[in-house]
Amino acid sequence: MERRSFVRGAGLAGVLAAGTAPAIVHAQANVRWRLASSFPKSLDTIFGAADEFAKKVKELSGGKFEISVHAGGEIMPPLQVVDGVQSGSVEMAHTAPYYFFGKDETFALGCAIPFGLNSRQMTAWMVEGNGLKLMREFYRNYNIINFMGGNTGAQMGGWYRKEVKSLADMKGLKFRIGGFGGKVIERVGGVPQNIPGGEIYSALEKGTIDAAEWVGPYDDQKLGFNKVAGFYNYPGWWEGGPQLDFFVNTKAYDALSSEYKAIIECASAAAHIDMQGKYDAKNPAALKQLVGSGTKLVRFPKDVMDACFKEAMALYSELSGKNPNWKKVYEDFANFRRDQNLWFRFAEAGFDDFMQSQKL
Template identity: 50%
Template sequence: MKRRQFIAALGAGAAAAAIAKPAIAQSMPELRWRLTASWPKSLDTLYGSCESFAKYVSDATDGKFQIQTFAAGEIVPGLQTLDAVQNGTVEMGHTAYYYYIGKDPTWALFCAVPFGLNTRQQNAWFYEGDGQKLMDEFGAKYNTYNLLMGNTGCQMGGWFNKEIKEPGDFSGLKMRIGGWAGKTLQKLGLIPQQLAAGDIYPALEKGTIDAAEWVGPYDDEKLGFYKVTKYYYYPGWWEGGTTNHLQINLAKWNSLPKNYQSVIRAAAGAVNVEQTARYDARNPQALKRLVAHGVQLRPFSMGVMEACLKASNEVNAETAATNPDYKKVLDSMQAYRNDEYLWWQVAEYSFDSFQIRSRTKG
């Protein structure tokens, strides 16, 4: 090749590279985002999910997309992640949406409500039913895009400084209880308090509150509730399955390349499964340890459960009558739940009930 031809070829190659490189750079930009969580770092189930998510995103993008995670209080208080994401203080958050019923009670329906969906039913409703579509529509009103990113499974009914034998025993109790359940128990005379995780133990210890619920044995043990109260009730009928969400500022989400959006969806989906697995794996041994500490397990009586169901139905009817968004989402969720239980009573419930009976016999 003559010198002049070589230089021309080299120039053409450089020009081609100059054209190709920006396209690659555009699809894989270097980004540094922040995620604020509603959880303290001590809760490795919840805050650990945020860390796992950030790692998956980084690994899948060869480190080009870095997400720095912050625990509750490091940027904003744990119950203000929605505000921080909505107004662009941070790009992402991780939270339980029933914390924001003060803005609109519809938020609770996407997280957990009394006598709602269990964990697998929630996943099915979001992934295969209308759940994600309804969430997209509602979340856009608050400048957010939202993805499932964790589920605690069915929770416990909480810690009480006295026994709850009948519905009237709730009257006058001050209880830390999240979300829409507090509205339901108000009908039975309870005084609900909304506190972030790190504030619950001091309130119990000082007697500022008489009862509290968080999640279940593993987290509750870490938070130390057994040290200051001994009656531990079940089931958490207000949280048959609690969906935690990844919140993303809508403008920031729309600005992402499609491949980054796919990475985020995949990473959030992986964490969604992992979080439930962590709770399922860790709760049994934690429950044994709590009982060894002298904790007294108590089931809510059928009378208590039925009174709470009645109160929940009243709250739903009253709210749906004045809030079209709430009614739309509630109708979808309840119809889905009713169909799902047709299947559950045939297979899942029958199998699990037999297995539990067999274990206790042998």
């Protein structure tokens, strides 16, 4: 029987039964890519998602599609990975899109904005809403196609050398804050600093900055922030559910076979789930250890939260008036957020509020 007719007629089950599937895999060309991460290897959670992704790609391709993963700074600076993918100097990157809001504020919507979506809502917007479609339309301007690359869940509100007791304490505060949240911090009188993760400790230790946020207890403990700042605030209102992305150069992606494209999609989904699973599992023990060693947990004062919310909404309105890319994506994002908050108010929030009041 002619092979193509056999495959078409037998279907997948018949192909597998006949033992011909390996021939289909082996027919694929060997592919070698490089991935530039924005994160240091020491952070096994956030950097580890890229390792998990590369591992799955290799496994699913029978070893024929291999991706070498490079930590931030190895082959390019952490905050230049978008330029690297756009130019094709690397085939892909793993990063937080909001790092690049200086190119266009719309980048932030693919990751997290102050008072945005939580992690489940963000995934829902991407997968079942218009998020992935809209962001891919936007990233096309940069020769990039994006795939979900993990989510940390809601983050903490950072480390402070002095306690924040009111909005007045935000005035003049030199605060390392990644991405878009700095715009709101600036509007309430703070001085945002965009510093890569691997450089935060030394800046905080030397007093170059007064405060810094990264992710949450597990990563923050690894980076040693509790040794140079005693107050740990919550919640990270600027990152209710920040999504990391795998950025792939469109030319490199288009050159892949349909099978390899499917492998990219499956591997990114696996890495996406793996990251948040790790954070949710590892953060509780780390928080206990931090508090046990003297860290003081501080909830942001209400006047800080209210002022930051007001300034965030004003900022989004201003951006919608001058940036058509932002306006197109944010309108859809905001509508989705409104409906999600209505639902979560009764289901998740109601359940969580009760469970967290119990002594289990």
